[in-house]
Amino acid sequence: MYTYKSSENRLTELHYLLDKKRPNELSQLLRRTNPVDIVEFIEELSAEEALVVFRLLKKDDAVEVFAELEPEEKEKLQAGLQEREFKELLEDLNFDDMIDTLEEMPAAMVQRILKSSDKETRALVNEYLNFPEDSAGRLMTTEFVELKPYMTVKDALAHIKKVGHDMVTLYTCYVTSPTKEILGYVSLRSIVTNKPDTLIDDLMFQDVIYVHTIDDQEDVARTFQKYGFTALPVVDKTDRLVGLITVDDIMWIIEQEATEDFQRIAATTPDEEDYSKRTPLSLAKNRIPWLMFLMISATFTSTILKNYQHVVQAVIALNMFVPMLTDSGGNAGSQASTLVIRAMATHDVEPRDWVKVVIKEITVGFICGLALGLVAFLKCYFFDKVAMNVALIVGLTIVFIVVLAKAVGSLLPMAAQKLGFDPAIMASPLISTIVDSLSLIVYFTIAQIIIPGI
Amino acid sequence: MYTYKSSENRLTELHYLLDKKRPNELSQLLRRTNPVDIVEFIEELSAEEALVVFRLLKKDDAVEVFAELEPEEKEKLQAGLQEREFKELLEDLNFDDMIDTLEEMPAAMVQRILKSSDKETRALVNEYLNFPEDSAGRLMTTEFVELKPYMTVKDALAHIKKVGHDMVTLYTCYVTSPTKEILGYVSLRSIVTNKPDTLIDDLMFQDVIYVHTIDDQEDVARTFQKYGFTALPVVDKTDRLVGLITVDDIMWIIEQEATEDFQRIAATTPDEEDYSKRTPLSLAKNRIPWLMFLMISATFTSTILKNYQHVVQAVIALNMFVPMLTDSGGNAGSQASTLVIRAMATHDVEPRDWVKVVIKEITVGFICGLALGLVAFLKCYFFDKVAMNVALIVGLTIVFIVVLAKAVGSLLPMAAQKLGFDPAIMASPLISTIVDSLSLIVYFTIAQIIIPGI
Numbered sequence: 001m002y003t004y005k006s007s008e009n010r011l012t013e014l015h016y017l018l019d020k021k022r023p024n025e026l027s028q029l030l031r032r033t034n035p036v037d038i039v040e041f042i043e044e045l046s047a048e049e050a051l052v053v054f055r056l057l058k059k060d061d062a063v064e065v066f067a068e069l070e071p072e073e074k075e076k077l078q079a080g081l082q083e084r085e086f087k088e089l090l091e092d093l094n095f096d097d098m099i100d101t102l103e104e105m106p107a108a109m110v111q112r113i114l115k116s117s118d119k120e121t122r123a124l125v126n127e128y129l130n131f132p133e134d135s136a137g138r139l140m141t142t143e144f145v146e147l148k149p150y151m152t153v154k155d156a157l158a159h160i161k162k163v164g165h166d167m168v169t170l171y172t173c174y175v176t177s178p179t180k181e182i183l184g185y186v187s188l189r190s191i192v193t194n195k196p197d198t199l200i201d202d203l204m205f206q207d208v209i210y211v212h213t214i215d216d217q218e219d220v221a222r223t224f225q226k227y228g229f230t231a232l233p234v235v236d237k238t239d240r241l242v243g244l245i246t247v248d249d250i251m252w253i254i255e256q257e258a259t260e261d262f263q264r265i266a267a268t269t270p271d272e273e274d275y276s277k278r279t280p281l282s283l284a285k286n287r288i289p290w291l292m293f294l295m296i297s298a299t300f301t302s303t304i305l306k307n308y309q310h311v312v313q314a315v316i317a318l319n320m321f322v323p324m325l326t327d328s329g330g331n332a333g334s335q336a337s338t339l340v341i342r343a344m345a346t347h348d349v350e351p352r353d354w355v356k357v358v359i360k361e362i363t364v365g366f367i368c369g370l371a372l373g374l375v376a377f378l379k380c381y382f383f384d385k386v387a388m389n390v391a392l393i394v395g396l397t398i399v400f401i402v403v404l405a406k407a408v409g410s411l412l413p414m415a416a417q418k419l420g421f422d423p424a425i426m427a428s429p430l431i432s433t434i435v436d437s438l439s440l441i442v443y444f445t446i447a448q449i450i451i452p453g454i
Numbered sequence: 455m456y457t458y459k460s461s462e463n464r465l466t467e468l469h470y471l472l473d474k475k476r477p478n479e480l481s482q483l484l485r486r487t488n489p490v491d492i493v494e495f496i497e498e499l500s501a502e503e504a505l506v507v508f509r510l511l512k513k514d515d516a517v518e519v520f521a522e523l524e525p526e527e528k529e530k531l532q533a534g535l536q537e538r539e540f541k542e543l544l545e546d547l548n549f550d551d552m553i554d555t556l557e558e559m560p561a562a563m564v565q566r567i568l569k570s571s572d573k574e575t576r577a578l579v580n581e582y583l584n585f586p587e588d589s590a591g592r593l594m595t596t597e598f599v600e601l602k603p604y605m606t607v608k609d610a611l612a613h614i615k616k617v618g619h620d621m622v623t624l625y626t627c628y629v630t631s632p633t634k635e636i637l638g639y640v641s642l643r644s645i646v647t648n649k650p651d652t653l654i655d656d657l658m659f660q661d662v663i664y665v666h667t668i669d670d671q672e673d674v675a676r677t678f679q680k681y682g683f684t685a686l687p688v689v690d691k692t693d694r695l696v697g698l699i700t701v702d703d704i705m706w707i708i709e710q711e712a713t714e715d716f717q718r719i720a721a722t723t724p725d726e727e728d729y730s731k732r733t734p735l736s737l738a739k740n741r742i743p744w745l746m747f748l749m750i751s752a753t754f755t756s757t758i759l760k761n762y763q764h765v766v767q768a769v770i771a772l773n774m775f776v777p778m779l780t781d782s783g784g785n786a787g788s789q790a791s792t793l794v795i796r797a798m799a800t801h802d803v804e805p806r807d808w809v810k811v812v813i814k815e816i817t818v819g820f821i822c823g824l825a826l827g828l829v830a831f832l833k834c835y836f837f838d839k840v841a842m843n844v845a846l847i848v849g850l851t852i853v854f855i856v857v858l859a860k861a862v863g864s865l866l867p868m869a870a871q872k873l874g875f876d877p878a879i880m881a882s883p884l885i886s887t888i889v890d891s892l893s894l895i896v897y898f899t900i901a902q903i904i905i906p907g908i
Contacts (some may be wrong), residue, residue: 030659034680130790154795157646171625171642184682188625188642192611193618207464207486224708227490228702232685247701248682251708256714257677265719266792266882267785275797276807280817287789288825291856295826299833301777309770316763319773323755323890326777329719331748331883332786335741338720343617343729353730363734364741372744372749379753403746414557428720428882429785436777 006424014041018049023083027056035064043073051080063089067097070102078105087113094168095140096249097127136220139253140234143174149183149201160188169246172231175204177196180240182208182233209236220245221253222347248417260407262343264424265338267294297433301326304437308444314454318385318447321394322440324376329401329439330432332368336361336409337431341423344413351418357410365406370401393450404442405435442451468495481510489518497527505534512858517543521551525558532559541567548622550595550703553582591667592673593707595698599627602657603637607648614642623700626685626881629658636662636687664689667696675707676697676801715799719792721748737843744883751887757779758891762898767834768908772901775848776894778830783855783893784886786822790815790863791885795877798867802846805872812866819860823853847904851897859889860897 010033017026030038030053038061042050053079057065066074066089078086090098090113102110102125114122124142131137145167147156156173164170173191175184184204194203210233211220223232224247234243260270269286271278305312305322312319340357343349349357377395380386386394409431411424448454464487469476471480476796484492484507492515496504507529511519520528520543532540544552544567555585556564556579568576578596585591599621601610610627618624627645629638638658648657664687665674677796678701688697723740725732732837760777799801803811831849834840840848863885867877902908 007655032659032682034661034663035655121507161647164643169643170646188646189618190624192624192642192646193615205486207488209488225705227488228705230701233617247684247705251679251682251701251705253799254705254708255712258709259800260830261716262719262792262796265716268789268793270528274800274802275793276802280814280821283814283818284821284825285794287786288822290784291782291822291826295778295782295830295852296599296833298778298781299838301781302770302774302838305774305777309774311775313770316767319763319766320756320759322776323759323894324749326780327752327887327890328745328749330886331745332741334882335720335722335745338716339722339729339737344717346709346728348728348730350471360734360737367734368742368745372745373740375746376749379750384756398749428788432784432886433781436781438776444481 010037011041011044015044018045018053022281023052023056026053026427030057030061030317032127035061035068038065039068043070047076047080050077059092067093067100067310074101074104087116087367094141095124095141095243096129096144099138103129105369108122116437123202131213134217135213136211136215136217136234136245137247139217139220139245140213141168141246142243143167144231144244145170145232146241147173147186147200149175149199149204151200152196153191153198153200153203154185154196156200157193157196160191168244169231169340172244174228174233174241174244175200182235182241184208185233200285208233211245212236217253218257218279221250223255224250225254252363261341264422265341265427267291267323267427267429294429294433296438297430300433300437301440304440304444306442311444311447311454315390315447315451317390318393318443320384320386321380322443325394325397325401325433325443326436326439327400328372329405330428331437332365332402333405333409333431334428336364336406337413338429340410341413341427344417344423349414351414354418357414358407359389361406361410362403365403366399368406372402373397389450393443393447396450397446400442400446401435401439404438405431408434408438435436464491465495465498469498471501472579477506477510480507484511484515488891489522492519492657493522493853498525501530504531511856514547518548521547528555528558532735533807541570544630548595548597549578549582550564553579553592557583567787585667587774588671589667590665590669590671590699593674593699593703594667595622595700596697597621598685598687598698599624600695601627601629601640601654602888603629603653603658605651605654607645607652607654608650610640610654611650612717614645621731622698623685625674626683626698628662628687628695628698628861630695631878636689636693636695638662639687641706662687664688665699666694671722671827672711673834675711678704679708711799715878718876719744719795719881721881721883748759748883748887751884752890754887754891755894758894758898762894765898765901765908769844769905771844772847772897774838774840775782775834776897778852779848779855779897780886780890782852783859783889784882786856787863787885787889788882790818790860791867792882794868795881798871798877805868808865808868808872811868812861815864816857820853821843822860823856826856829850829854843904847897849900850904851893851900854896855889855893858892859885862889862892898903 013028017029042053044063045053054062055435072201083151090101108418126367139266143166145160147164160170171188173186173188174182175186177183184202184206191202194248209223209227211223213234213236232245233241234245236242263270267290373395376389376398380391380394381388412426412431416426417423468483471483476866490687491562496507496519497506508516544555547555569581582591597619597620599614614624625642627640627642628636629640631637638660639662640658644657662679663681666678667688667690684701686699687695688699690696710726717724725740827849830852831845834845834848836898866880866885870880871877
């Protein structure tokens, strides 16, 4: 695994120096430690210790560490800091991190802090907080390098050297018009590998790929993946450049969106909080509505069974295979639905492809169904030693159920998407419940055809 | 959505110019189009058209476009290119892209191409192909900037200007000893913002986080996410720097790993190929083994039902609720298993936390079970109008089943992980099958207690 002489050892060393009260050596070691690991260290400490360590950090590291801390850890630190100290820290944060921190704080304190900020910052903060949650506007930062087309490589390098320190990235610089429209972009790579007197105008790539402030973060992540960029510019409604999103903020989104889909597929209400941090009550709250809904829906199977009670009583052997049949239908259905849901999430399949997908799934269902039906027939007849006609009913039912389950399992997620719902709600549990009822009807209908008069 | 005056329009424009046979304008427009979109364009063309367009590209774009093409498109192009042309193209590819291309080609052709390559390249290719699939060694590229500690900022910039063109990234440069050990890394950011006579030795960060050639790509992705890097160095067994992995290759892995888990959760064998590109036969092949295994396992329920046949025949009303009960158990179990599987995949939960997780899930199960049991009792008694004792049996059974399902659903994925299997195989379908059998036993046992003598 990754190491720098092992991340774990580093933490042990830091704890040791803190316990032994050796601030100079601790400060030295902190300087050589990645801020991500410092965050891990601080989160293991008491409020007092955390404050001691935090004050030993050099300014840049302190800012980066603070930005990465969990909300409750931020609060812990903030309680110990002077208000002036805290305000300075806030001002040094990147704009997006400052907003995150403000959002987590009590409203009264935010008001107090903003009151003493300059007018420009206040306006910007308010604008920011107006962007929809999970939008590009909320993700972006406002610290980026702006160049002008008439600059030379030498001018650009001098400008970057001057303003570079406060910028989130220097590696993609945007070239703007006097009215802030994007004219193009130029990479630091092409700046440093070209002659000093080359014009930025000649180096810049004009066809900029950008996102809008109101675009959903999932679409933003997709644009990053498609083009492999490390940064994307964000424009407002009037197409003026207002911010920048960097790839490190995006990697979490790809993972978070997948986690949300996993939660929906498991028939629970999605929740951004980590599983390990949630209480049983909060977990139960997200699960009960779905379990209840599915249980009530499943009682439909009771009605069907009641209607066919005379069939079960006539041939009691048929009853034995009910759970196996409904399970197989459910499994075949969830294979189809989960794969289609994932294919839509990664934009491999779109709802307009529905005819193609359903035909494909029915074909798959037919192949799977034949294989399963044959084995089920042989197993029932030779192993369970039921009558030939019962074995035949079970085998035939499997074929029909699997085909039906694949069709339903692929169709419903696409229908949900088309109707503007999240397709992931059409996952295994709901598909199983629907397929169960269909399976029972198919089973008893086939039984009545093969054994007439029951 | 993202645009550069809309990606779709650009494609339409390119098609138009190609159809109207206006190579000069086409070539102009291609120069202003992102290679990712050129790939999309070429993949819509016939072999002859693709070759025409490909030859219109400027060299850098041609190399980038070729690297991004699907294997079958590469083959199409390659068939039209002269062998000399193709060899030149191969040599211009980044090393990791060259390897990808060679891997997709028939062995005989690879041999022929390698025969005419220099000895060094041949050795490198063979070494590369020896790394395990999905390892850091396979992902890395060998084109990175190496600096020496005694260089000044001015020297470094001159060196970067000289070699920069062939490098995958210039933004992280590695400082190495004469024996190729990593001494530290320095960002281009810190090079361009510091004075010309500063020593690289004073700028470099010494505690380098790196991965080994044999590390799994999933671990590599996790390191990228944890530290937010855009590049990570790769070292060999003797800790010498041998390559570099960039973040754009990693974003796909995060997504691909999630997709594999979705496939396992759906009880199908994982497959890297996109759903839309797979044939029904290939899909069926990955699904049948699991469906068959689950169907055979589910026949265990038949045995249980057979054993309790006398109970069913004594109180036929009990039979009606079997599918509803097994479904509810399955759903409760898959909620637990899917959430635990995901939490382990994102390293939020580790197998060593199993006691904590199981206790949490049992508590959740108890809360959910009570809510569901109460509703089930009321529904059976007032709505289905069954006898009070039958309603009581159903309600009580639900409570027990949900608790049991949560325990099994959380425990089994962690046990699988502990035993070295992928926890995702312990997903909904398998959990449902196990919980089904347990549910039936619980149901009929409670029935025998509440209605003695059946």
